[in-house]
Amino acid sequence: MAFEGLADRLQSTMQKIRGKGKVSEADVKEMMREVRLALLEADVNFKVVKEFVKKVSERAVGQEVMKSLTPGQQVIKVVKEELTELMGGEQSRIAVSNRPPTVIMMVGLQGAGKTTTTGKLANLLRKKYNRKPLLVAGDIYRPAAIKQLETLGKQLSMPVFSLGDKISPVEIARQALEKAKEDHHDYVLIDTAGRLHVDEKLMDELKDIKELAKPDEIFLVVDAMTGQDAVNVAQSFNEQLGVTGVVLTKLDGDTRGGAALSIRSVTNTPIKFVGLGEKLDALEAFHPERMASRILGMGDVMTLIEKAQANVDEEKAKELEKKMRTASFTLDDFLDQLGQVRQMGPLDELLKMMPGANKIKGMNNLQIDEKQISHVEAIIQSMTSDEKTHPEIINANRRKRIAKGSGTSIQEVNRLLKQFEDMKKMMKQMTGFQQKGKKKGFKLPFNPF
Amino acid sequence: MIVLSFFKKLKEKITHQTESVTDKFKDGLTKTRNSFSGRMNDLVARYRKVDEDFFEELEEILIQADVGFDTVMELIEELKMEVKRRNIKDSSEVKSVISEKLVEIYNGNEKEDSSLRYGKDGLTVILFVGVNGVGKTTTIGKLAHRFKSDGKSVMMAAGDTFRAGAIDQLEVWGERVGVPVIKQAEGSDPAAVMYDAIRAAKSRGADILLCDTAGRLQNKVNLMKELEKVKRVIEREVPGAPHEVLLVLDATTGQNALIQAKTFKEATDVSGIVLTKLDGTAKGGIVLAIRKELNIPVKYVGLGEKMDDLQQFDADRYVYGLFADAIEEEAE
Numbered sequence: 001m002a003f004e005g006l007a008d009r010l011q012s013t014m015q016k017i018r019g020k021g022k023v024s025e026a027d028v029k030e031m032m033r034e035v036r037l038a039l040l041e042a043d044v045n046f047k048v049v050k051e052f053v054k055k056v057s058e059r060a061v062g063q064e065v066m067k068s069l070t071p072g073q074q075v076i077k078v079v080k081e082e083l084t085e086l087m088g089g090e091q092s093r094i095a096v097s098n099r100p101p102t103v104i105m106m107v108g109l110q111g112a113g114k115t116t117t118t119g120k121l122a123n124l125l126r127k128k129y130n131r132k133p134l135l136v137a138g139d140i141y142r143p144a145a146i147k148q149l150e151t152l153g154k155q156l157s158m159p160v161f162s163l164g165d166k167i168s169p170v171e172i173a174r175q176a177l178e179k180a181k182e183d184h185h186d187y188v189l190i191d192t193a194g195r196l197h198v199d200e201k202l203m204d205e206l207k208d209i210k211e212l213a214k215p216d217e218i219f220l221v222v223d224a225m226t227g228q229d230a231v232n233v234a235q236s237f238n239e240q241l242g243v244t245g246v247v248l249t250k251l252d253g254d255t256r257g258g259a260a261l262s263i264r265s266v267t268n269t270p271i272k273f274v275g276l277g278e279k280l281d282a283l284e285a286f287h288p289e290r291m292a293s294r295i296l297g298m299g300d301v302m303t304l305i306e307k308a309q310a311n312v313d314e315e316k317a318k319e320l321e322k323k324m325r326t327a328s329f330t331l332d333d334f335l336d337q338l339g340q341v342r343q344m345g346p347l348d349e350l351l352k353m354m355p356g357a358n359k360i361k362g363m364n365n366l367q368i369d370e371k372q373i374s375h376v377e378a379i380i381q382s383m384t385s386d387e388k389t390h391p392e393i394i395n396a397n398r399r400k401r402i403a404k405g406s407g408t409s410i411q412e413v414n415r416l417l418k419q420f421e422d423m424k425k426m427m428k429q430m431t432g433f434q435q436k437g438k439k440k441g442f443k444l445p446f447n448p449f
Numbered sequence: 450m451i452v453l454s455f456f457k458k459l460k461e462k463i464t465h466q467t468e469s470v471t472d473k474f475k476d477g478l479t480k481t482r483n484s485f486s487g488r489m490n491d492l493v494a495r496y497r498k499v500d501e502d503f504f505e506e507l508e509e510i511l512i513q514a515d516v517g518f519d520t521v522m523e524l525i526e527e528l529k530m531e532v533k534r535r536n537i538k539d540s541s542e543v544k545s546v547i548s549e550k551l552v553e554i555y556n557g558n559e560k561e562d563s564s565l566r567y568g569k570d571g572l573t574v575i576l577f578v579g580v581n582g583v584g585k586t587t588t589i590g591k592l593a594h595r596f597k598s599d600g601k602s603v604m605m606a607a608g609d610t611f612r613a614g615a616i617d618q619l620e621v622w623g624e625r626v627g628v629p630v631i632k633q634a635e636g637s638d639p640a641a642v643m644y645d646a647i648r649a650a651k652s653r654g655a656d657i658l659l660c661d662t663a664g665r666l667q668n669k670v671n672l673m674k675e676l677e678k679v680k681r682v683i684e685r686e687v688p689g690a691p692h693e694v695l696l697v698l699d700a701t702t703g704q705n706a707l708i709q710a711k712t713f714k715e716a717t718d719v720s721g722i723v724l725t726k727l728d729g730t731a732k733g734g735i736v737l738a739i740r741k742e743l744n745i746p747v748k749y750v751g752l753g754e755k756m757d758d759l760q761q762f763d764a765d766r767y768v769y770g771l772f773a774d775a776i777e778e779e780a781e
Contacts (some may be wrong), residue, residue: 145614145618229732254667
């Protein structure tokens with residue numbers, strides 16, 4: 001049931017090769033089989049997989065992998081490079097019309113997240129580009145879809161143009177454009193009803209809207225969890241409408257998101273944005289390299305580092321590093337660290353982004369109880385400053401007092417103190433190791449749980 | 450013929466059932482079938498003999514139906530054995546063995562009854578769960594229509610207090626179908642909405658209460674906990690409830706559907722699946738893996754946008770829908 005990443009998959013093949021000294025063509029073939037499986041499990045379309053594997057095998061057999069001392073690593077490297085290249089460069093640019101307003105049309109299947117994405121895009125346009133978008137409620141079919149966009153408009157304090165659900169979407173678009181010109185909006189975002197790509201009548205309606213509104217961008221909104229069918233959907237929308245960009249939604253889930261690769265390779269349309277949460281600011285630029293890691297189950301280090309950089313105080317991090325080196329790390333520092341890490345988001349999500357985290361047994365099922373962390377904070381806050389700097393003075397009486405003060409039990413206090421001790425020991429070892437290796441950089445604090 | 454035609458049996462079996470429903474399956478699955486059985490026919494036409502290459506291509510066809518790699522591998526192994534055992538040489542005969550195996554994978558040893566479990570006396574509570582955008586609210590609306598047509602008194606609980614416009618969406622369905630909706634303000638505690646709704650349903654003597662919840666991705670621990678709480682409240686207020694916890698799955702979803710089923714099952718003890726949007730080109734093959742690995746049966750399938758396009762699931766019909774062309778051909 002657990003989906004293995006490519007690295008895990010290649011492990012067993014590697015073990016067989018180890019000791020052979022030379023990698024044969026048959027070995028490469030076996031590795032390619034694992035590559036194929038990893039991609040299929042990630043929902044990459046099988047046709048795309050086939051082509052992809054062929055390309056990678058050529059590269060692998062011709063030199064790169066066979067001559068390498070670490071063929072497994074090399075295969076992963078080649079696969080990742082090819083994946084990244086296939087998904088294209090960074091493409092988060094949005095068109096700007098030289099005759100405003102710039103019109104963007106949102107299309108896709110039901111439930112892909114068009115309306116939410118429309119709201120997020122409007123937010124991004126205003127926040128990042130200082131634009132003044134008009135939202136257009138063009139989904140007259142789904143009950144309360146208009147109301148949904150209006151609510152989003154209210155949350156963003158942005159105007160929403162709607163004519164109810166009795167007027168045709170084409171007419172709504174026409175009047176919305178007039179209104180946008182009148183009120184000097186520089187962007188018009190047209191939300192449309194979700195529809196099946198095989199529904200001719202509704203696809204014709206989209207063509208009519210396109211004909212009239214002459215959009216500068218047509219964004220296809222696709223659920224990242226989509227399976228093998230993603231190619232048909234993307235191809236069909238693209239052929240009928242000429243999609244200019246793709247938005248991949250619900251990537252904050254635990255899907256590998258192989259659909260991204262499928263869509264990109266059949267439509268050759270750039271993936272521009274990804275949806276990473278239910279909040280209106282959870283729309284980010286698409287990064288092909290990160291997506292490649294994700295599809296291969298390799299963790300998302302870049303996002304983790306970005307989150308860390310955005311939330312961790314540089315000064316404090318330096319100070320901490322020094323403290324770790326000199327082993328003068330106190331419970332106060334620990335508390336500080338906990339606070340900083342928590343700012344980065346739910347801990348279990350952070351852990352999942354770490355490469356190799358999925359290799360740790362039980363990691364997939366690991367759920368960190370945020371409450372437990374609150375308990376740890378309460379315990380430390382119930383200590384005197386003396387106790388925090390010299391935890392060794394905490395005797396039975398003090399433990400009792402701390403437990404009482406923090407509303408926890410003596411066992412919990414004991415556990416924390418023990419963990420803290422272990423952590424300090426570990427830090428000593430780590431810093432020793434690090435000085436030898438002369439490695440530097442940001443370090444994540446230890447997670448005691 | 451060595452193979453006693455499974456298609457013929459299937460056809461006979463279905464003919465005894467209501468034709469209109471079978472047609473609905475057939476129509477709803479037209480797009481699915483065209484690509485699936487079209488490719489099957491193509492495969493059979495190109496390979497006279499049943500050999501390794503034949504199986505490799507078959508493997509791909511099944512993978513493309515989102516059946517999932519492990520299930521496909523097992524199926525292929527079994528097929529190979531069956532082909533050997535029955536001494537099948539002609540590729541066209543394999544077709545019926547494949548659908549036979551597919552139904553077998555789904556049904557296991559005995560045919561699953563896809564009907565719902567109702568409360569012994571009084572109120573039946575059905576809880577709907579699932580990720581965002583799969584069609585929970587629409588499914589509830591359609592089911593409400595169905596129950597109401599059967600003469601039941603139905604109520605709905607607007608438990609999606611999170612997504613913008615979700616409460617209004619359910620209310621529109623309520624008006625359309627003529628069923629009262631119990632709601633609170635957006636942002637309120639969904640467990641409290643359920644509590645209210647159960648009280649109201651009891652006092653009004655309703656037969657069935659359909660409980661909507663907000664879509665949530667299964668890896669959001671806090672949201673899954675919230676769902677557990679909603680279920681606990683229902684359990685506490687009505688003994689034996691919820692009588693069904695239905696996980697709504699989008700047929701276009703790939704392998705992640707298996708993780709969804711697993712996680713939602715752990716949190717809320719899912720008793721059945723509603724497979725929506727099966728009228729596109731997606732095949733929803735992942736339900737086979739879900740059934741096999743987690744033993745959760747499919748109860749309903751969404752085959753279109755109209756109110757009565759939600760149908761009770763029937764594995765025979767599902768497979769019939771996938772293979773209809775082939776079946777017609779052979780039965781003639």
